[in-house]
Amino acid sequence: MESGTSPRDTLSSLVHGDSYREALPRLTEIFAPELFARPSGLADRDRHSLTYQRLRHINDQLDISTPLLTQRGLLFPLLEWVALADPSLFYAFFLHHCTTVGALLEFGAGRDDLDDILARLASTETVGALLMTELGHGNSNAAVRTEAVYDPDTREFVLNTPGPEAVKYPPSVAGPGLDRLGIVTAKLLVGGQDRGLFCFIVPLRDTTGPCPGVVIEPQDSAPILPLDWAAVSFHGVRVPYRNWLRDSASIAEDGTFTDTLSTPALRSRQASRLIRYVWEVAAVGLAAVTRASAAIAVRHAHARYTNGTFAGFADPMPVIRYRNQQRTLFGALSAAYVSAMAAKSFTGPEPAGRGAGEIRTLFTLKAGIDRIAERVTAATRGASGVLGFSPANRFLDYQGLAHAFDAAGLSTQVLHLNAAWTMALGFDYEPPADDSAASRDLDLRDPARWRALAGTRERRLHERLVAELAAARAAGLGEFDVWNDRFDLAEQLAEAHTLRLLVDLVRTETDALPDAEARRLALELCSLHLLGEISAHSGWYLAEGLLTAEETAALPGLLDRICAGLTPHALRLADALDVPYDLVGAPIAHPEYASAFTKTAFTAPGGAAPDDTTVTGPTLADPA
Numbered sequence: 001m002e003s004g005t006s007p008r009d010t011l012s013s014l015v016h017g018d019s020y021r022e023a024l025p026r027l028t029e030i031f032a033p034e035l036f037a038r039p040s041g042l043a044d045r046d047r048h049s050l051t052y053q054r055l056r057h058i059n060d061q062l063d064i065s066t067p068l069l070t071q072r073g074l075l076f077p078l079l080e081w082v083a084l085a086d087p088s089l090f091y092a093f094f095l096h097h098c099t100t101v102g103a104l105l106e107f108g109a110g111r112d113d114l115d116d117i118l119a120r121l122a123s124t125e126t127v128g129a130l131l132m133t134e135l136g137h138g139n140s141n142a143a144v145r146t147e148a149v150y151d152p153d154t155r156e157f158v159l160n161t162p163g164p165e166a167v168k169y170p171p172s173v174a175g176p177g178l179d180r181l182g183i184v185t186a187k188l189l190v191g192g193q194d195r196g197l198f199c200f201i202v203p204l205r206d207t208t209g210p211c212p213g214v215v216i217e218p219q220d221s222a223p224i225l226p227l228d229w230a231a232v233s234f235h236g237v238r239v240p241y242r243n244w245l246r247d248s249a250s251i252a253e254d255g256t257f258t259d260t261l262s263t264p265a266l267r268s269r270q271a272s273r274l275i276r277y278v279w280e281v282a283a284v285g286l287a288a289v290t291r292a293s294a295a296i297a298v299r300h301a302h303a304r305y306t307n308g309t310f311a312g313f314a315d316p317m318p319v320i321r322y323r324n325q326q327r328t329l330f331g332a333l334s335a336a337y338v339s340a341m342a343a344k345s346f347t348g349p350e351p352a353g354r355g356a357g358e359i360r361t362l363f364t365l366k367a368g369i370d371r372i373a374e375r376v377t378a379a380t381r382g383a384s385g386v387l388g389f390s391p392a393n394r395f396l397d398y399q400g401l402a403h404a405f406d407a408a409g410l411s412t413q414v415l416h417l418n419a420a421w422t423m424a425l426g427f428d429y430e431p432p433a434d435d436s437a438a439s440r441d442l443d444l445r446d447p448a449r450w451r452a453l454a455g456t457r458e459r460r461l462h463e464r465l466v467a468e469l470a471a472a473r474a475a476g477l478g479e480f481d482v483w484n485d486r487f488d489l490a491e492q493l494a495e496a497h498t499l500r501l502l503v504d505l506v507r508t509e510t511d512a513l514p515d516a517e518a519r520r521l522a523l524e525l526c527s528l529h530l531l532g533e534i535s536a537h538s539g540w541y542l543a544e545g546l547l548t549a550e551e552t553a554a555l556p557g558l559l560d561r562i563c564a565g566l567t568p569h570a571l572r573l574a575d576a577l578d579v580p581y582d583l584v585g586a587p588i589a590h591p592e593y594a595s596a597f598t599k600t601a602f603t604a605p606g607g608a609a610p611d612d613t614t615v616t617g618p619t620l621a622d623p624a
Helices: 007-012 018-030 044-060 072-085 087-107 115-123 264-303 323-344 356-383 385-389 395-407 412-424 447-474 479-484 487-511 516-536 538-543 549-575 593-597
Strands: 127-131 147-151 156-160 180-190 193-206 214-218 230-240
Touching: 007 516, 007 549, 018 072, 044 087, 072 087, 072 264, 087 115, 087 127, 087 180, 087 193, 087 264, 087 395, 115 180, 156 180, 156 193, 193 214, 193 230, 193 264, 264 323, 264 356, 264 395, 264 549, 323 356, 323 487, 323 516, 323 549, 356 385, 356 395, 356 412, 356 487, 385 395, 412 447, 412 487, 447 479, 447 487, 447 516, 447 538, 479 487, 487 516, 516 538, 516 549, 538 549
Parallel strands: 127 180, 147 180
Antiparallel strands: 147 156, 156 230, 180 193, 214 230
């Protein structure tokens, strides 16, 4: 171990880099637990108001004379703590700071006439939102129907919603009393010709109500992610020329339209550049709530006692002693470390440009982290018994965030299919080598064996998909039918690709640990998740001759032995996930959790009974 480095710090380096450590004092100042206690019992309107009050509080504590989006060393630690404190705030925070400000920086680069808008957003005098998805056409962002018609007489754009299928849904802009600004994607029509999709800066409402021509219809607040959701339509809304985020396009005084991108289809694809912010934000926030869920549940399992049938009605024992609990909870702990390593790869300086392969890695890892978050938040909630369903213990909040981000920035399944499509076409992609022969004699606990198995599965699924696509085309099938019967195979390929990326990340990160014992422990923990993924496809590996029948049969026992080896280290591994328990506020993360749910005074046997009165007022489970 390096001098001055604790075992916890060594393991925590897998989760967080130096920028997080540098930001930690500021995070502690901003996120006072009493200001971010989980709201309970609030009416929807008050709950939504609290979300935006908290957004303004965070802004007031920061120097954001430069957009927060460009301060990545501070942005990503902030996003983690916002997700842990308040998932609804996390959603509003990223829409404001990342997609709204991001659109101005992305498509208004080099312009100084937007500085006043950026200043209002920086102060949260105006709160931003992204209005891209529409109700119709499968919610496809490639099929936007909202129209922005250029008026050459006034050099303005007239924004219209032609029908219910073009209504923007569901931006969180229904809350009253706020000045709201939207980044609206619309099809630009100049001289009656479609010029592709562009983003427009559109004031939506002020403190007195919606702006002229803007119809905002409040929708039910989703219980899993309560925000002021709405359906928004536009009816003759006039947008000044400067509010057109035109990127490289322009319209001359005589009405001549020019764009460096030669077709409307190419231009429409550019609007999707904002989605990368969603992928980055989702990866960081979902990894954070995955860590918290795993750490809370593991701590609780050490303090939750049972003397049920399988304990022989002997002295009570903590449930962490049970192997089925270990498989669930240590598996969650393992997945939390793996997703944290993947999320950490998003948080470095943004590259000047990304190739097709880097973009695919970005969205494939986002999809993988989301799948992990959905599984871990559900599994840890279930493993925590009835208290797992208590809102105070946060599992339901975190599970809701994972569900919400399954659809944000394209659904996980669509991302998988897009990844498979680019790999099948060979876009910046080379299939991994088939190392099955060389690795056959390696132990299943050897990381080189995981890499060989994951890589070989990816290669063979890729070969099969490419061959089947070619055969279908040769048979004269149209492109829809060529793919339609192969979506399952395509998704399997993308999932195999994700596993191979995660194996590579784990090997790289653990190899960099300076201490041999920490490396051993980290690899042992991560093996639970990675071997679990391999075990889920053990039939395929067996059929392909990559696992023997003996190895396949031995996998469950191997996972049990790994759990047994991890048991003495479980609490240390949980705490090394860097979860700020005071901010999270889950009572079951602490040994004396029972007293958090009641104010009744109790005495030792033989003492006076408490008064027979009704206790009123907030408790820890109801801080409001």
